[in-house]
Amino acid sequence: MIIDGHVHIARLQTTKNEKRTPVTPEKLIKKMDEEGIDKAIVLPIVSPETGFFPSTCQEVLKASKKYPDRLIPFCNLDPRAAGNKPDTDFSWVLEEYKEAGCKGVGEITANLYIDDPRVKNLFYYCSKLKLPVLFHLATKVGGVYGLADSIHLPRLEKVLQEFPEVIFIGHAMAFWSEISAKVDEKTRGGYPKGPVKEGGRVPELLKKYPNLYGDLSAGSGYNAISRDPHYGYKFLEEFQDKLLFGTDICFIEQELPQVKFFKEGLKKGKISKQTYKKITCENIKKLLGI
Numbered sequence: 001m002i003i004d005g006h007v008h009i010a011r012l013q014t015t016k017n018e019k020r021t022p023v024t025p026e027k028l029i030k031k032m033d034e035e036g037i038d039k040a041i042v043l044p045i046v047s048p049e050t051g052f053f054p055s056t057c058q059e060v061l062k063a064s065k066k067y068p069d070r071l072i073p074f075c076n077l078d079p080r081a082a083g084n085k086p087d088t089d090f091s092w093v094l095e096e097y098k099e100a101g102c103k104g105v106g107e108i109t110a111n112l113y114i115d116d117p118r119v120k121n122l123f124y125y126c127s128k129l130k131l132p133v134l135f136h137l138a139t140k141v142g143g144v145y146g147l148a149d150s151i152h153l154p155r156l157e158k159v160l161q162e163f164p165e166v167i168f169i170g171h172a173m174a175f176w177s178e179i180s181a182k183v184d185e186k187t188r189g190g191y192p193k194g195p196v197k198e199g200g201r202v203p204e205l206l207k208k209y210p211n212l213y214g215d216l217s218a219g220s221g222y223n224a225i226s227r228d229p230h231y232g233y234k235f236l237e238e239f240q241d242k243l244l245f246g247t248d249i250c251f252i253e254q255e256l257p258q259v260k261f262f263k264e265g266l267k268k269g270k271i272s273k274q275t276y277k278k279i280t281c282e283n284i285k286k287l288l289g290i
């Protein structure tokens with residue numbers, strides 16, 4: 001059984017001529033069938049930084065009701081919602097979503113510092129309601145989307161300490177470039193190539209904080225484990241309890257090299273059977289209680 005920890009039902013077209021077929025629930029199921037993905041976590045996207053067409057919690061819930069054996073819903077909230085204040089009460093909204101079946105909150109794409117009081121307010125309510133949080137990490141505030149942190153992730157570490165009850169699932173380039181100790185301002189927002197230098201902040205934080213997990217989806221997660229295969233396979237074995245398989249399906253034409261990487265890795269004996277099972281299925285089941 002393969003559970004994809006990160007997909008979208010969305011129209012993520014950002015320019016007029018971009019050829020990206022929107023992901024409808026039906027097209028998503030078809031793509032999952034083609035790729036051999038049994039179930040998927042569907043993440044709404046609600047912050048305006050991300051695109052023109054939000055992917056609402058209501059749409060995601062509706063799709064998950066239609067395909068209850070295939071789709072698992074998350075809900076989402078912009079930390080600035082309903083007043084742009086650090087003390088907005090999010091409990092009742094999150095309770096409503098939780099009762100409707102949502103298993104977590106994300107993908108958080110608001111472009112605020114990850115330790116901004118408004119973001120911490122959202123984390124506080126996630127802690128109260130025991131909802132895991134999946135976040136897109138960005139390098140800066142302005143010109144991008146995603147929660148922002150500086151190089152070497154000092155703000156993320158503060159947040160991990162401040163909210164030990166919250167399960168944080170890290171995603172995107174600014175997170176995964178820190179798999180290596182050699183990271184610089186020029187490439188940390190992209191897909192740095194070449195050998196991984198031991199001692200990166202991501203492995204350090206994964207080791208130190210039981211509440212941090214890594215989302216291997218998208219070009220960022222895939223690049224992190226494939227840029228230096230020797231290190232990549234070692235990393236998967238070492239952190240087999242802290243990593244989640246995912247693709248980040250955003251449009252129908254999208255290639256999903258992650259699926260092949262894991263299936264071939266298992267077949268060729270580069271990934272142990274136990275690690276494969278944990279990362280592609282068991283870890284997320286345990287985290288979400290599904």
Ligand SMILES: [Zn+2]
Pocket residue numbers: 006008043107248
């Ligand atoms: Zn995504």
